[in-house]
Amino acid sequence: MSKTEMKTIAIVGLGLIGGSLAKAIRRSHPAWHIAAADIEEKHIMMALEEGVIDQGTASLEDAVRHANIIFLCAPVGAIPGLLAQMAACAPAGAIITDTGSTKESIVRTAMECLPPGVFFVGGHPMAGTEHSGYAASIPHLFENAYYILTPLPSTPAWAVESLKSLLASIGAIPLVMGPQLHDRIVGAISHLPHVVASALVNTVQDTDDPQHLKERLAAGGFRDITRIASSNPKMWRDISLSNRQQLLELIESTIQHLNEFCRYLDEGSADKIEDFFSRAKRFRDSLPRLQGQALLPYHDLYVDVPDRPGIIGEITTLLGQHSINIKNLRIINSREDEPGGCLVLSLANAASLEKAQEVLNARGYKTYVKLKHKL
Missing domain, CATH: 3.40.50.720 (NAD(P)-binding Rossmann-like Domain)
Incomplete structure (x- = not known):
């Protein structure tokens, strides 16, 4: 051979x-x-x-x-x-x-x-x-x-x-x-977000709230940005330890940004606070849209589909036959942290999402909804 x-x-x-x-x-x-x-x-x-x-x-x-x-x-x-x-x-x-x-x-x-x-x-x-x-x-x-x-x-x-x-x-x-470049990049875009999401959930969890209103009021935005905090704790323990040095440096950088923001708040510096958010918005808006918009509270339906000719047409035609309007459609290339599938359908409202999921499931497709994740 x-x-x-x-x-x-x-x-x-x-x-x-x-x-x-x-x-x-x-x-x-x-x-x-x-x-x-x-x-x-x-x-x-x-x-x-x-x-x-x-x-x-x-x-x-x-x-x-x-x-x-x-x-x-x-x-x-x-x-x-x-x-x-x-x-x-x-x-x-x-x-x-x-x-x-x-x-x-x-x-x-x-x-x-x-x-x-x-x-x-x-x-x-x-x-x-x-x-x-x-x-x-x-x-x-x-x-x-x-x-x-x-x-x-x-x-x-x-x-x-x-x-x-x-x-x-x-x-x-x-x-x-190279392995070091990989760990640096993945540490920044995957490992650090898991730490930050968990820290955010723990912060909210520790907030004084005798009536437990935070659980009732936590809506789409909070659930979306913290979805990955529901990941397997043992798996993320091992990942964190195996990428310890890169993650320590990234966390330190995050703390520096938070300390800067605390200083801007303490000083009452409106311009610096606005620039803090503007800088983040510019970079976030520059990310490829085909990679998804995970932080936006859209009514997204993830469809697990094979890569073969005509599959997208089959799905859109099927939904059109049931009068379901697709507001946006995208393909994601990195499926590591997604609920499943590589085709994402953005729908106008919760009723449309529920109907689309029912129609596609009945036809044998596997579908997932991010908002079903619990904290």
Whole structure:
């Protein structure tokens, strides 16, 4: 087999990401052999029954023994331990990649423990849903989603290109960058917002309110801006610790901005307060609109759809037949923090949203509404 071919795939961890990878690869490359390892027997049994994998086992060694490429689909805190095990059982010539949301510490571990002849490319799919486990996995999770790759300095170009080719074949958009740059950017746009959202919710929670009016009055804007505070606490504990240095610097920068604003308030400086908000507005308004407008209290309906010709036309025609007017339509490329899907329909009011969801669900589409998230 040449260096650019990949016929045997091993997936360690059949949760949402691992299961979706297996389904996507099976759909795009039905003849390839897919082996999987998972400690949950039910995940293995479901994947075997569905024909998604050819081999399922609880043994890491058995799953990776003949693999050309190995995906480590585990929580970020578990990946270093898996890499250490890979040092003893990964076959020569194998490409190992992970799906962790931080990269610098994982890349460092790979450099330290993997033997020569085994090649590592860090990976981070910017995709996900509010659900977890194999039952939530879907074959089109990665379509139109950015997939970051962070190879080692020693990783040969052919290995990176092979992985890029595989990811492109399942609809992802691969981007190569350094692990430190990745952690800095993702820390700023993903990790820091989770900390800030949780801090905001905790601040409101601690507000003196004997009548509990804040729970009753918290409306769309507050719920939207703090939605991510409902994320898995253990997962975000591990992510925060694995990106500790970058996150500390970003939090310090946030504190400096808040201290400046406190000073403007204390001084009663109207111009500086307005400039504080104006500067933020200019940057926020400059963000690509196709990436979504998550902070606006629109009546948005997220539709989980495969990337195939005519799918958008089918959906808009179906809604038009039921006299449902779409105010805006957009496609999102980064699906990591979205409730699900890559097609977002903005509707005029709550009644239209409810009707659209009913019509699409009846036709077999999976739909999600952000405002259903609870604090």
